Amino acid sequence: MANSGGIRPFYAVIIHDKCKTASPDTLRAYKAVAEDLLKDPNNGYQDDADLKAALTACDQALGKK
Numbered sequence: 827m828a829n830s831g832g833i834r835p836f837y838a839v840i841i842h843d844k845c846k847t848a849s850p851d852t853l854r855a856y857k858a859v860a861e862d863l864l865k866d867p868n869n870g871y872q873d874d875a876d877l878k879a880a881l882t883a884c885d886q887a888l889g890k891k
Contacts (some may be wrong), residue, residue, distance in 0.1 A: 838876035
């Protein structure tokens with residue numbers, strides 16, 4: 827993944843918000859990004875709880891669509 831600098835901490839917030847309205851294909855893409863960030867020990871997050879919550883939101887949204 828490209829180095830995004832200071833934007834990385836906002837991925838979880840954006841993903842969580844977009845899970846409310848995104849198409850299933852977009853949700854799967856967001857989910858892949860969050861999963862990749864969780865695999866990276868240097869992902870720039872102090873706590874991965876926000877990413878895990880975003881993944882849960884994606885899973886819930888995919889279950890509804």
